[in-house]
Amino acid sequence: MSKPSIPQGTRDFNAEVVQKRQYIFQTIRSVFELYGFQPLETPAMENLDTLMGKYGEEGDKLIFKILNNGLDNPQKKDQIMEGYEKVLAGKNSTAITERALRYDLTIPFARYVAMNQGQLVFPFKRYQIQPVWRADRPQKGRYREFYQCDADIVGSESLINEVDLVAIYISAFEKLNLPVEIKINNRKILLALAQICGGEDKLIDLTIAIDKLDKIGWEKVKEELNNKGFNESQQSIVETYLNISGSNAEKLSKLAALLGNNEHGAKGIEELNYVLDYHKATGMQKHLVADFTLARGLNYYTGIIFEVKALDAQMGSIGGGGRYNDLTSLFGVPNIPGVGISFGVDRIYDVMEEKNLFPESINKAAQVLFFNLGVAEAKVAYAQMMQLRAKKIACEMYPEKSKFDKQFKYAEKKGIHNIVIIGADELSNACCNIKNLATGKQTTVQFQDLPNFQF
């Protein structure tokens, strides 16, 4: 038999890791709930058509598809062979695969809203914390199975929602003690830029190119623009656009000058100003950075977009989101605008681990270990232990009679801070000896006083 293994890009989480991850989940969840969001869960798998075509060409390739059952059914052979031909040609076939693992939480949410629009109370605010799967090649900070924590609001165009989501980001990362900056931009501004530099249809080429700026530098971006058919004067507008610097207010006024009276540009700037202005009053403004190079890969965004970057850490974005004005129309229900954000828990974990930001207190080992010193002793000890458990003190008893040495080491390795010794001597005196492993201090306590002992 070969050595056991798990699929590439997936992980097992041991007790310590689970507790740390739960700490992140719990922190984010509590903030979501504080802001009036309610939970939703959707299935791990969706129908393939629900997902295809929603994430761009690259995204489609990264969707994990599930092979249909019953492919060995001889009655369906012709259908299946025909489907296989389509697959070989790079197309999808429901004869071969009709389900896939979810790629993110936003599209399943849009699907849910479209299916349940009659029942939902709008504006509908939901949060969702579940794993997603991507058939990407794993590398640092990138896994094939990872969790997202999303909060979305649909059925409202108000920018107060954007304001609220920024506040969620900032307060959640403050609670986690993780310093971040929230980059903010607007797809309308990118659209305006595209209109000025050769037309709306260039929007995607343009955003892909400028998104690479901090990675490859202006010269390479210029080259890419050139290859995509942008002329010299258009390239120089883009260069001016990318070189805008200063405080948020300065950047926005310089941008306004560059975009002139372009309608989308003016709207985009106005929206950014609205959000920044609201957060002057909350004091959260200092975490917000207007960044016109921010583009985001997903093409369903239409308004303000966000991305969260951990400060002083070698890690890509640890969260992102934005406004999508018509996501449910993909499922035949038009005119439900929405805006949402996502936390990348696995990357947040990696950054917090690297920077040592987890509090000591999240280790949830039992507080007390009862020694097992024989049949009669264990029976009495067990009854005493149950009284402590009734007081919500986490306890366990060593399951077999073993040498002191061994039982001590067990407690030490599991991080249990107190041991209770009930041996023959204690038994005859109806008492026990409690030893604190950190201090080495030992106390003799009568059985009737044990439940009230302060560990």
Added chain:
RNA sequence: GAGGGCGUAGCUCAGUAGGUUAGAGCGACAGUUUGUGGCACUGUAGGCCGUGGGUUCGAGACCCAUCGUUCUCCCCA
């Protein structure tokens, strides 16, 4: 999808230029020590050197393939 690094004991790794019976530290187990741990000392167990082929008198080492893993690019959280 493209390219690089690494696979030796449970873990972290040595293993010189190809040469007898593949090593260390940590961990595990046992003992010194049958009711008071952490230290120390002694001992024991544990390896198809990722897998398959090839070169050679001889391969853990060299070559090819394959699988796994990790990193970079693309893209993304």
